[in-house]
Amino acid sequence: MSAQHPAGPVDPVTPLDGNVLAGRLGALFAVEVTTLVVVCGACGASGALAEAVVELDDEAAIVRCRACTHTLFTVLGDDEAPVLRPASLASIAAPAPKP
């Protein structure tokens, strides 16, 4: 006996692939990064990336939440080939459009 409705899924989700994100995520990655709004998964605080605490050393930039000091993410590599390694980062959003 099938658990499926006799008529089949009413609103099937058609699997696509990552190519479909080009338009949807373009706005996020086209934004100048310091204006991106980051949310801390540890405490829930949100704010522009420009307001985060950043500790620089020879190996990495450690980006911390200004409210709770948890590491949001680290940036490894050099300017030519940066790598972002998430930690407590909950989300990254494009800034709200200007009214």
Place this chain on the structure above:
Amino acid sequence: MTVSAWLPARVVSVTPTTPHARVLMLDVPGWPGNLPGQHLDVRLTAEDGYQAERSYSLASSGGGARVELAVDEIPDGEVSPYLVREVRAGDELEVKGPLGAYFVWRADDPSPVQLIAGGSGVVPLVAIARARIAASASVSPMRLLYSVRSAGDALYAEEISAFEDRGVTTTWVYTRTAPDGWNGRTGRVGADLLADAVWPPTMDPLIFVCGPTGFVEAVADALVASGHDAGRVRTERFGGS
């Protein structure tokens, strides 16, 4: 208006402004122009190939290949002593920019603007004040609060004093030594001074605070505690105490 490639730059002129700071004019072919408040990265390469990079705020804005930096020497720094003591007209270095779109002022924003500087944090705020003065169509009222150790430590002192006649008034605060005959403020910037010298929360000003980390933290916290919306307080910290 940001770029990510290193551009060759040539030093056009160096002008001492205080015993420990200089204004550098650079010629950067291909510079795409910049907004007031943006910064750039400077990269120096030693003969043995060792490279060092630091960020510096721009005192200039707009188009053209000329960009202006003011650099305050950090005594044990890796880059600033070279820029303040060694570099001369004709020398070459590399820059990347303009960078940052957060700590910028846009001439079409009619909000009242409060600029608050500690020490050499005044550099991007000079860029903003110059842009405001040049933007004859702007209706944004703008004022500056400038905290320095002593009169001799102030960058752009003469120009800032002349801003007053062009609509941008300045409240000076001396944290260590006041000039002779000074009857204005001395000491650290605190809540009472901010209440006097900053547009009130009822005007919903856009506030730019730039300076050493400790200064920026203290001022930003006091502003929010006095009723300013944290989302209207833009900060830029350059380390130090």
